[in-house]
Amino acid sequence: MRTTVGIIGAGPAGLLLARLLHNAGIDSVVLESRDRAYVEHRQRAGILEQGTVDVLREAGAGQRMDREGLRHDGIELRYDKKRHRVDFPALTGGRSVMVYAQTEVCKDLIALQLAEGGPLLFEAEALAVEDADTDHPRVRFRHEGRESVLECDYVVGCDGFWGVARGAIPAELTQVFERTYPFGWLGILADVPPSHDELVYARHDRGFALLSMRSPSVSRLYLQVPEGTDAESWGDEEIWDELERRFETDDDWRLERGPITQKSVTPMRSYVHEPMRHGRLFLAGDAAHIVPPTGAKGLNLAVGDVVTFARALTYQKDKGSAELLDAYSETCLRRIWQAERFSYDMTTLLHRAPDATPFEDRLQLARLERIAGSRAADTDLAEAYTGFPLG
Ligand code: APR
Ligand code: PHB
Numbered sequence: 001m002r003t004t005v006g007i008i009g010a011g012p013a014g015l016l017l018a019r020l021l022h023n024a025g026i027d028s029v030v031l032e033s034r035d036r037a038y039v040e041h042r043q044r045a046g047i048l049e050q051g052t053v054d055v056l057r058e059a060g061a062g063q064r065m066d067r068e069g070l071r072h073d074g075i076e077l078r079y080d081k082k083r084h085r086v087d088f089p090a091l092t093g094g095r096s097v098m099v100y101a102q103t104e105v106c107k108d109l110i111a112l113q114l115a116e117g118g119p120l121l122f123e124a125e126a127l128a129v130e131d132a133d134t135d136h137p138r139v140r141f142r143h144e145g146r147e148s149v150l151e152c153d154y155v156v157g158c159d160g161f162w163g164v165a166r167g168a169i170p171a172e173l174t175q176v177f178e179r180t181y182p183f184g185w186l187g188i189l190a191d192v193p194p195s196h197d198e199l200v201y202a203r204h205d206r207g208f209a210l211l212s213m214r215s216p217s218v219s220r221l222y223l224q225v226p227e228g229t230d231a232e233s234w235g236d237e238e239i240w241d242e243l244e245r246r247f248e249t250d251d252d253w254r255l256e257r258g259p260i261t262q263k264s265v266t267p268m269r270s271y272v273h274e275p276m277r278h279g280r281l282f283l284a285g286d287a288a289h290i291v292p293p294t295g296a297k298g299l300n301l302a303v304g305d306v307v308t309f310a311r312a313l314t315y316q317k318d319k320g321s322a323e324l325l326d327a328y329s330e331t332c333l334r335r336i337w338q339a340e341r342f343s344y345d346m347t348t349l350l351h352r353a354p355d356a357t358p359f360e361d362r363l364q365l366a367r368l369e370r371i372a373g374s375r376a377a378d379t380d381l382a383e384a385y386t387g388f389p390l391g
Helices: 010-024 038-041 049-059 065-067 087-092 102-116 236-245 298-319 328-350 357-373 376-385
Strands: 004-006 028-031 048-049 070-072 072-077 082-087 098-099 126-129 136-143 147-149 154-157 175-190 201-202 208-214 217-226 260-274 281-283
Touching: 004 010, 004 136, 010 028, 010 102, 010 175, 010 208, 010 298, 028 126, 038 102, 048 136, 048 236, 048 298, 072 281, 072 357, 082 087, 082 154, 082 357, 082 376, 087 376, 098 208, 102 201, 154 298, 175 236, 201 328, 201 357, 217 236, 236 260, 260 328, 281 298, 328 357, 357 376
Parallel strands: 004 028, 004 154, 072 201, 154 281
Antiparallel strands: 048 098, 070 098, 072 082, 126 136, 136 147, 175 217, 175 260, 201 208, 208 217
């Protein structure tokens, strides 16, 4: 099998890349180890930056998002029973975000790819990337019980944090920057209308809580829990009681309860792999970097990477210059480190570390008061949350 771009992984990064390349007249093959139903139902975050929304629309993948997605013009920070709204358009010259679940983005891109794009093989597991530093990189993969080889001009590893592509970059050329956190998020889906029309990020002495949503009738909520917590160790009423405590206010706001349909725990990690390119192998999305979910940046970073790669390859095709491909890693990493910084700041602003001291508690409250009391600090948060421009 032969193609111009071999794409490993059909998460948002791989699927969007295949679409962007198709629109630019460049052929690709996508290899995905899981089956279609698995990819379409994996629960992930759901906040699209303004720039991500624009890219999906331009790629011809925005119709259902525009019908069903919810435009959000702000978030609420809650601390010490107080409420502060960050007004995105007022602070950023009109920018906002869209609440539209990552699973829905994947469903839309899969349908488009199968209808109009090149091959997308499910249950096709990449085993290794070979000859990455030559003009003819190859992906060895297993599909329908047989081993095959995909011969490519370029390979893009969009295979997430647990994928194989990253391993093809020699260790002596690699630097990894990493931090784990001593807590995770217990996330639930519940059949109840969201208790607030915007997301609520709450800092509480008992730990962080987040109110989000999937639709006008489905809530998504999270609780900070100790690292390694088993989701099943939390009873449904216990979860609602704890959410209620952490979201407490000094006014008459109330948290509505409803049947919990799903429960799971997500670990928290910051991770960056440098460089993101070796020869003709490029890494994109979670394959190269992870952010803790507090800043809602994971999907948006993946989109930035694949837009950068598609532009660079189109430039090579049209102008015969590898200049942008050569700059790929550097271009992506500038934006990635800004998102790493923001996600770290949001995480340490709102979570309570197990060994937190009263001094650190006071500092967190002072940082929150600063955001609520200073237009400059508020603007800084709004700019980062709605997203930095694509490089
Ligand atoms: N061969 C083929 N496919 C693979 C392999 C492999 N060896 N290893 C992993 N995959 C597939 C996974 O099954 C998954 O579908 O690669 C895909 C990677 O997708 P994601 O993990 O979703 O990563 P990415 O596309 O970079 O999306 C970025 O944004 O909200 C965040 O972390 C969240 O997934 C999200 C990310
Ligand atoms: C979500 O809706 O799943 C979500 C929203 C905002 C975040 C993280 C997750 O910061």
